[in-house]
Amino acid sequence: MSARSELLRKLRDDVHRPLSKQEIFQEFSIPKDQQKIFADLLKELIKSGHIFKNSKGLYGVPEKFNLIGGRIEKTASGNAFLIPDDPEKDDIYIAAANMNGAMHNDKVFVRLIRSGRGKSQAGEVAEIIERVNQKIVGNLEKFKNYGFLIPDNKRICNDIFIPPDALNKAHNGQKVVAKITRWPEGNRNPEGKIIEILGDKDEPGVDIEAIIRQLDLPGDFPEAVLKEIKHISDTVDPEVLENESERLDLRDLKLVTIDGADAKDLDDAVSIEKIESDVYRLGVHIADVSHYVRPGSELNEEAFSRATSIYLVDRVIPMLPRKLSNGICSLNPAVERLTMSVFIDYKLYGKSGIEIIDHKIAKSLIKSNHRLTYDQVQQILTGKSAELKDKYSDFVEELEMMNDLRSRLRKNRFEEGSMDFNFTEVKVKLDQDGRPVDLVKREHREAEQLIEEFMIAANRVVAAEMAWRELPFIYRVHESPDLDRMQQFNEFIHNFGYSLKGIKNGIHPRSLQKILESVRGTKEEKIIETVLLRSLKKAVYSEKNIGHFGLGITHYTHFTSPIRRYPDLIAHRIIKETVTRGYLSEQRQEELENLLPKIADQCSLQERRAMEAERDSVDLKKIEFMEDKVDQEFTGIISGITGFGIFVELENTVEGLIHIKNLKDDYYLYDQEKYHLIGERTKKIFRIGDELKVKVARVNRDKRELDFSLVEKLS
Template sequence: MAKKKHRKGPRKSGKNKLKNVLKDGILHYFENNPDHTIDYKQISNTLSINDSETRKLVHKILGELAAQHLLKEVVRGKFRYNNPEKEFEGTIDFTARGAAYLVVEDRENDIFIQPKHTGKALNGDRVKVKIIKRGANRDEGKVIDVIERDKKFYVGVLQVNERFAFLIPDNQRMNVDFFISKEKLNGAQNGQKALVRITDWPEGADSPFAEVVEVLGMPGTNDAEMISILVDNGIDFRFPQEVIAQAEETSIELDEKEIAKRLDLRDVFTFTIDPADAKDFDDALSYRILENGNKEIGVHIADVSHYVTMGSPMDAEALKRSNSVYLVDRVIPMLPEQLSNIACSLRPNEDKYSFSAIFEFDDKDKVVRQWFGKTVIHSDRRFTYEQAQEVIEGKSEELAEIIRDLDRIAKIYRKQRLKHGAMNIESEEIRFRLNDVGQPEEVVIKVSKDAHKLIEEFMLLANRHVAEFIGKGDKDHPATPCIYRTHDKPDMGKIETFKLFIEKFGYDITFSNENDISRSINKLLNDIRYENEYSIIQTMAIRSMAKANYETTNIGHYGLAFEYYTHFTSPIRRYADLVVHRILHAMLEKRPNPYGLPTLNEIGKQTSRMERKAVEAERDSTKYFQVQFVKDHVGETFEGIVNGITDFGMFVEMKENRCEGLVPMDSIPGDRYYFDADTYRIVGARHGEEFNIGDDIWVRIKEVDTRRRTIDLELTDPVD
């Protein structure tokens, strides 16, 4: 069991406050005296600092400000004001209160923008910002130009008056309403949800002018709300006509001349394991015993590159989307269904083109040979995860020898990954069982079992070996640029915050370097697996890690403990995989890489950006169905756990239904509460009562709002 520690009181934050005050004072001095070059003794004298400890702190702060490029160390120990770049380009990210931050690539700190300085920018736009005030921890800026709109269309609810109308955006971070003249309504009615396009934004106007391009119907219907979520996140919910036309021309019949160019594996036993409702089968496994007694296991991936040619309308649309998006009640595919569900999909009892990674294992389960290439396969059997799990657990004997042997090998490779420092995260997904009219009637928690892990390990095996082959090459195939799936080492500041968080539960982790962190967290999670706080601690551990990205510079994958890793196994639903297929095929045929490095860099940025949008859309979809699930339970009381704290309240997950709501700060009774950022808790000003992440509390559902997709909660007494 992880070592428990006695709960500590709040950490003293006086030193941090002193440091922040000194930073502001020092920076203010240099800003007002930009030509002065001085050392820590001189600045200490200027600020009337005499004690040695505080002078040491001044010396440390000067070094930190130089590291942040706010000061310049002209000669050793002497500093001067570093005149900053006055303008930055980046993506603007609004808060619900109208302020914003400019996110600049490769810049550590975002730039704060007050509501009065956001200009004509809208959430997600690419803008140019001028620095108007420098700060020790945060610069402040003003929008001076909108370079590119993030969206072509905006969605919301219409408020129609006698002479004009406004569209009230669904997105709470959209800082303006849209003005629509009567002649631009195009038949839309008051209260309807509509899609609009900006036509103008005159100088001096508070709101952009817009026109209705499509009426989505009344708010509250699944179709209208899901389209709203997609549009808010900049995801197209329809394919252009030219892409649909190209998809409809795609034949599902295999060509004998093409088959002759490929390795024919149709007589090798092959099967798929997928969710029960899956239609786009990306991958299949094959299994056979070779004459030398070794095992040959094939990982066969849908050959999307055969159907989607570079530079075609379908290819351009796939890059634009970059991912399939999985909402609660529907899938928005990256490719039209003619390809994703039919032509490319490795459906049972059909011959299919595939791109395969085939591995030969010796009697010690070590890979002794690998082969990559274009193939044609025939899937003999389709298993759902539940059916495969029954075989693994001994409840079914169908193909038991093969599936149990694959499960055994997968567990060996998983154990090796964990031994080498891979993160051991047991994912849980909240799903909803919908009735015939699309309303949620049950919350289902999807837990990763051995059948899921079996498929995962063989996909990881293929992805890793493909990445190594492309990145390292061999005597016949020189290494070539590629898009890698990278995961950086964790930021130590975030890990320290995580340590502070788990102290609230009486736990601790110890490590001597970055490489020990994953092992320490794995041990903690394993020790507390059956404790009530396991889920919330695992969630916070994930949040403390860096985000995975698509990059051309290979820095490895920290979470998987792989030196080389890419995405090869899901080209139906991820554009990055399609790119890797094209690179690998060119390499095998000894042709030049079809992509230049600058193009690959742009593809990496686009796919990473759209992946984040897809995640947001999926999260918004879950929130909407959570609201739908509890809307008939207003006034009822539930036990919950605090899983998030902000300056405006605390988020609480109700244990019975796993739905999340907000207890607003100003609604907490009995005191005037405030958010203590240093200790990450909510504290009562008079009586000192506090709320921490992980606390068990009782809440009552006060109100739900389907448009905002929010659940408002209030504290209450426990149910007897």
């Protein structure tokens, strides 16, 4: 057991009072020449939230002080939730009055308090461990000789006071970046100083730059990294098979990469063979990024810091330099590439039955036959393009076998309990100046499902293998939802005629999938899916294997995208060591036990940041797309109803609000139990899913608000 694990175990199980640093040294018999190293470990554990140091300088695990560590997830209302570091713990509600100066994404300790929210846990921030929002981006509202920065991020609810000597020549209405110089206390706003002027808020390109600065997204790669990768060849070392005898030579195996038309970082290739009349061998071949990104290198440190590639509407901020992400690591066609391969043998039964009968994980060398797009694969599978079928005739049979396997895997997965949300994604098309010109819905057809199922299959097999070996590993986990949230969801869907049974004894994902299947194609589909998603916990990375509730899977990891996700890279390193040597030394296991919690926390945090950036950039461009459409009429459906109005979603996925004060024909009352508005005099009812004709009344890009006026109710 590692020193870290042993220290935490002892403080949790064997120690019955807080200890001073010297008492800890004595308890562990730490010699003087190693006390500084142990003191550094204590500091790291305090920073990570695993140990708490009280005002008297005494140490203990947080639970002994009745504290829970985690990160703050704030809402626009000013209230927040603590997302605990331990994925097995429930989220904790924190009222705005109990934030005690904490801001969105800060790492904190929270103390539980009496809840006024039914059975939901409530807490107050007891200590802020790490401040994340060092810089804030927003619009400057300047007064006589001072100003306020209005944050773009609506989760940061406090305006930032800018004193006269901190304005740095910024003008009213400019988009600026401020560094926090004084954190919020009580009712006092945080203070800051302007450190960068991005330009006029309506200037082209300033909006996306603001998102980049707001979330402190990485820019160009440091010179040290670029210098370090110069020695990396653009081709595979021809002696690699001689130097690595365990690496399989798969250059003659027929395989293909399938991705979006604009993708340049190709992580995966797939193959399929019919071993027997009723046995398929699926091959999932993933770029061997860990061959090039070595522990201790500048490249590795930068990849860890970024943790993920970020896909904004107008650019990609990669985790790895393009020399690797688009070059030697990308599985481009007709060139040799190093990979990690997962082979899975499936026994087929009848028209849709399937069972895994064997698997193998190995280092490999491949040479992809083709690079196909989802559109091309879809046209081949549906027989809509004889030209494509002819062009790729050498692979049509394999694609048809893959589609058969896809269908079986998908059916089996949903029968086991995986949940299938039907949310529509949209791609924003921009002109050369970065202005949105079209919103195109992304389809999730057989071609996209094919790759999705194969990647899930590989991730499952790899995670199960490592769990069976009982070795330290990084997992993708999704905890079961809180019982009280499921009860609230059950009360909500009861209004639409649906119900969950037996939830007092816990909920199985299959029960929720049945609800999703029941609402498919109905008026209430979107709102029920949205409320259900909000009732579930967020998937995170963890060294603890607690399973993945949403997928209905006991063992799951992320292994298939090491070009763009750091946890996948770490998974590759551990797997390679294991499959090459057959074991991990005790020293290596101890090292991983120390490293993995820190890596998991960093990867989860940066993933949330990336998702926030991607969502913000799309939402911003959606609002901008509607700016020149004021007074134009559109047809949409009611996607939500509240006491202050009706949310309407247009066919292009843009959502806006009809404020209740703008419903002129009657006074409308909100029936909270039935989730509809009803006219006091006319008894006219507005329900979720009703079709409306609306007119664009107001577009506010700064606040990202879109207001509609009602033209007529169509259904």
